[in-house]
Amino acid sequence: MNGNIVISPGAWLAPAVDWLNLNFRPLFAFISYIIESTLGGINSVLLSMPPYALVALSVVFALVLANRRIAVLVALAMGFCYVAGLWEATVQTVTLVTISVVVSVAIAFPLGVVASRVRFVESALRPVLDIMQTVPPWVYLIPAVIIFSLGSVPAIIATVIYGVPPMLRLTTLAFKQVPKDLLELGQAIGATRRAILVKIELPAAMPTLLVGLNQCILLSLAMVVLAGLVGAGGLGAEVTRGLTRMEMGVGLRAGLAIVTVAIVLDRLSRGAIQRHRTSKAG
């Protein structure tokens, strides 16, 4: 009956992607090159270290950022990943997550600050963020693969698309929550806008910003694993292998490793939030 009325955004989106692919090839190749070399560089550095050195380094990092309990947890989790024979995959995954998060924050933070000040920007961004968060990730993996071909680059692009919204939303919220009287104080003592941002707004927004970072990290991890489908490597690749070969053992091991990575990343970022709160109370 209504078979004639079919809305197909793909009908004009697909040519658009093709057109981009054709005309901006060098740009995409450049982006690809940058991401891949950064990723490769970090990976080879981390993997050239003996595993125990990396574990020790991470434990120190955890001690500085969070507390002793979390440091022990980090040691145990990394030990598990090593013993499970997934050391290399784990390191790759963590690297992917790190790069994605850095890129997401670099995009989301400034946009979030602007959105908190300019109403128009906020209302323009909102539907875009809604789309980014609700469209199933596989869907934007497709154009990412078309443009950047298989590998870790489309994985990172897709992950960034997935990681930006929570960070951006919480950045906007964080800056809107800065008490008005503190902003007024900044003006009244003759502070520059930059000083107000750095010395008043940023510290006041920090707890909420850290919550945003935590969300960004966890969602990025979920997406990076999913991106194993497009050949991103890491733990996601192991899961995909288990799935395609119907090997329960492989899938389960990789699954457990992902859980431990998730727990570690979550507790580390949470520890940082907590530490921030307690230092505030003195």
Added chain:
Amino acid sequence: MTTVNSSEVLIDCQSVWKVFGDNAPAAIKAISERGLTKKEVLQEYNCVVGVSDANLQVRRGEIFCIMGLSGSGKSTLIRLLNRLIMPSLGKVLVKGRDIGSLKAADLRQMRARHIGMVFQSVALLPHRTVLENAAFGLEVQGIPLAERNRTAEMALAKVGLSDWLKRYPGELSGGMQQRVGLARAIASDPEIILMDEPFSALDPLIRRQLQDEFRQLTKDLGKSAVFITHDLDEAIRIGDRIAIMKDGLIIQVGTAEEIILKPADPYVAQFVAGISRLHLVKAHSVMTSVAEFQQACPGVDIRALLRTNPEADIDELITLTMMSDRDAVAVVDDDTIVGIVTPRGLLRSVSDGHTAELAHA
């Protein structure tokens, strides 16, 4: 009081208006061309007038109180003085310079050096220590760490917080937090301190204590202050002069004594009705002239009366009258008797006028 040239006007508000609302520009035009009132502006342009036609002068060394209930526009008015809010119409001169026309950098300079501000909510930065908070104004001025810490420590000592330098605001009581706010304001050594209802959130005992300390400190340092309050008692305790605001208008400006003895309208009269006059009304406003006294009591030798000065308050006058064996006290200025205070005059001065109406009824 330190030696200050008290005639110098530090802040001069000249017919300042602040209009809020979407149609504000049109409303302002109408005000300046047709002289609309606040009510007409609301009806015709749907704009709220925050401050309407405010004129006031704050002189050097003076504590100027602005008293009004919530919604009277007093918080808006004080923010017009350092351009946290830009006036819609009229001029605010601070030390002779029109702050409305200052460039951003000059305005920052003016706020940093010449106008301190203390907020009702205190506005301390929770992640900084007391010392860092007190030094914050100096920090944004780019003053080196050692120097600003030294200055801030001195300011904190003046408000009695020397033992709390390394604590965080969350560990301090409300009164102590407000002292930090005050220390932060005086650390930059401004000539003018704007106080936006600084003590209204404190409990009554602490509030009184801080009021006295604030007045003492301001006078000792030779600062000028504009002090916002909704409490007439506070205004009287602190202020050298008081402006009373209602609905964005300044209804009366004067000393506490002037306002109490000659309220400009029934609204002010209602406010001052409950205020004790014992320490506010002075001999010079209750005395009768020598001629009048001699006519009423011809037999009394005025040279034999106990003497006092024109600034003696009613409480002192009552004590003197009780000590005296005669029913009068002579008021002496420059060795000449300028008037006589009689018990009748004293009684009239402490009654607030309502009882007189009752007697007629």
